[in-house]
Amino acid sequence: MAAAAGGAENYLTRAGDRLDQDEQQLIREHDARLHRVGPVSVGYIHGDNQPRAWLWSQRLALVDFERARPAARVQHFVILATTQWADHPDREQAFLRSYGRELSDAERHALDCTCALDLPAPI
Template sequence: MRQTKPLPSAAQRWAEQFTEPVVAVRDTSHDWHRSRVWELTGEGGARRYVKVSPSVKFFTRETRAYRSVVPALGHSRAPRLLDSRADGLALLLTVAPGAPAPGLDLTSTQWRAVHAQAGMLCARLHEAGALDARDRAEAAASLVAAADGAEKYLGRAGDRLTADEQQLVRDYAQLRRVGPVPLGYIHGDNQPRNWLWSEAGLALVDFERTRPAARVQDLVILTATEWLGHPDRERAFLQTYGRDLTSAERQGLRCLTALDAVNCLAWGPDNGHPDITARGRRTLERLMREDRP
């Protein structure tokens, strides 16, 4: 069972400078020891979130995203940043409408609608303004940076991969051979746990990994999970995304899913996440059955 994390008293006092006095606090963190998010309810019933970032890098990314990128999603499509506190890595956020899609008993038709709206919102995010020179350089280097992590994750995974599987990952790590791909701002953790669904539609949350990158990197988790066995969801997403993927993006996505697999097998067992481990194992077994790069 996940242990409830108490909201630091300093963070509550800071939040109450911008909201009414807090009468209830609920831990809403993800099931990860570095995730720290609380829902605050004021005496008048207003709700807000306080998030304490796990690192300076994530804090910097998320505050920048809320100020410069997230507004492109549109009204009620994401929380709004009310204030941030650098010395405590804390963000004070409004509450976006909806509940995480995985916890809802959605029909196949509803899931297609969710993915259709996700495609629309991802397109808005990916196209949220022109990249400046520094961001474009970071985005252009993102695939190579992903490839450079292969050996690190192979070392951490150790004998969880066979020699043939290790070679497969190394073969797929040749992302330098992938041609030019569209660049933009990506969510960075684009999956249904960060999608809130309601009658008002879809909203996105959790922008700590938002950064300039190859846009196709936002589709890796979906390819390895949600779209596996559900091609109708992928079609719904891409239809509202506004275009099909280029051949270079398709090639890059295949390579990125292999790197995601070894990352899952390195991280999942060490952090007690059998679902993440299973995702990595499933992807590797599928790639081993298919044609090599």
């Protein structure tokens, strides 16, 4: 997670004056919290886990691996958490059942922080 932390100032620079002081502070706080995340599991992540990269048959298959990379596994869930799960906690519960386990406290903490930091700069 250390590699993901520290990006707040880049985000804020890209956002320019589109964020007010409270929003800027919130980004900085999540960045600082990310430095304090405990150990999380690491592996290869897809990097673009969203419906346009899904194929359905009897099982879910992922396509388009150009953004795949080694990272904290919880980063694989950022797009899901900010889109598919945001207003549908039942989807998150179903996903985690099929994933085979709940997220650890450190993973949940890391997911919350990376969701805040991974949002695209406002237009």
